[in-house]
Amino acid sequence: MRQESKARPDERDARAEPGAQAEQQRPELQAQAEPQAAAVGGTGPRRVRRNVPVIDLHDVRKTYHVGDISVHALRGISLRVERGEYVAIIGASGSGKTTLMNIIGCLDHPSAGSYRLNGLDVRGMDEDALSDVRNRQIGFVFQSFNLIPRTRALANVELPLSYAGLPRAARHQRALAALDEVGLTRRVHHLPSELSGGQQQRVAIARALVTNPAMILADEPTGALDTVSSAEVMGIFGRLSEQGRTIILITHEHDVAAHARRMIRLSDGRIVSDERSETAGQNR
Ligand code: ADP
Numbered sequence: 492m493r494q495e496s497k498a499r500p501d502e503r504d505a506r507a508e509p510g511a512q513a514e515q516q517r518p519e520l521q522a523q524a525e526p527q528a529a530a531v532g533g534t535g536p537r538r539v540r541r542n543v544p545v546i547d548l549h550d551v552r553k554t555y556h557v558g559d560i561s562v563h564a565l566r567g568i569s570l571r572v573e574r575g576e577y578v579a580i581i582g583a584s585g586s587g588k589t590t591l592m593n594i595i596g597c598l599d600h601p602s603a604g605s606y607r608l609n610g611l612d613v614r615g616m617d618e619d620a621l622s623d624v625r626n627r628q629i630g631f632v633f634q635s636f637n638l639i640p641r642t643r644a645l646a647n648v649e650l651p652l653s654y655a656g657l658p659r660a661a662r663h664q665r666a667l668a669a670l671d672e673v674g675l676t677r678r679v680h681h682l683p684s685e686l687s688g689g690q691q692q693r694v695a696i697a698r699a700l701v702t703n704p705a706m707i708l709a710d711e712p713t714g715a716l717d718t719v720s721s722a723e724v725m726g727i728f729g730r731l732s733e734q735g736r737t738i739i740l741i742t743h744e745h746d747v748a749a750h751a752r753r754m755i756r757l758s759d760g761r762i763v764s765d766e767r768s769e770t771a772g773q774n775r
């Protein structure tokens with residue numbers, strides 16, 4: 492496990508001001524995405540990493556209490572994910588993937604340890620604050636798509652922008668652009684029931700990226716799809732990654748995880764391997 496160093500003051504304050512979130516996905520920032528990049532090139536100013544990690548978990552533990560029994564679902568997870576990384580989290584059933592995803596996604600608090608999401612310490616935040624963080628920082632993609640039925644693709648994608656209070660014309664424009672990114676320009680007025688599973692998941696991906704979140708967090712995104720649709724969806728994640736998006740993919744399928752550039756394996760609540768691959772996904 493990598494030794495975590497304390498954030499330098501420049502890192503700590505870099506994103507504290509409101510509005511900084513909009514800057515997060517600018518391509519020119521992506522050069523900082525590879526964690527090794529800061530270390531290459533010896534001493535001097537280049538060693539200073541200007542951007543905080545998207546995910547910074549330190550010794551995170553989660554214990555569930557069921558009657559008299561304590562279930563240690565996470566037993567000390569320390570993990571940094573830098574901007575622009577494409578990470579798969581893989582592990583057998585019961586290894587802690589969902590628990591970890593709930594914590595990364597600010598859907599649940601750790602029992603112990605710390606979590607900084609994009610430099611923001613989420614410990615102690617109340618439900619309102621967490622829901623705001625989720626809306627602004629995280630684009631969720633679920634196995635079951637979770638689209639709103641009887642609501643057209645465009646309106647489904649606009650929804651997170653309505654929560655964010657964006658005016659109608661801007662919502663419209665951004666939702667169209669997001670649908671274009673997933674290749675659904677010709678399906679924007681379709682209802683979910685008029686779309687294939689793969690197309691519905693692409694709408695869900697458009698909805699996840701329309702707010703320009705710090706990361707896309709996908710939980711078994713191909714779990715409900717046939718082989719062809721799965722390949723389509725993984726192709727989209729690959730393209731989004733190439734554009735510099737940060738993607739966290741949770742899966743129990745090795746084939747799916749192999750598309751990512753970094754594979755983290757969980758077993759019994761611990762990280763047992765963390766491997767990077769330069770060639771991942773090249774055969775898509
Ligand atoms: P995975 O998603 O990898 O299958 P989970 O995170 O769902 O793993 O579960 C990890 C461990 O925590 C398992 O032993 C599971 O039974 C337990 N667990 C998960 N959620 C709860 C809960 N709400 N209450 C009690 N135990 C739980």
Ligand code: MG
Pocket residue numbers: 585588589590
């Ligand atoms: Mg699970």
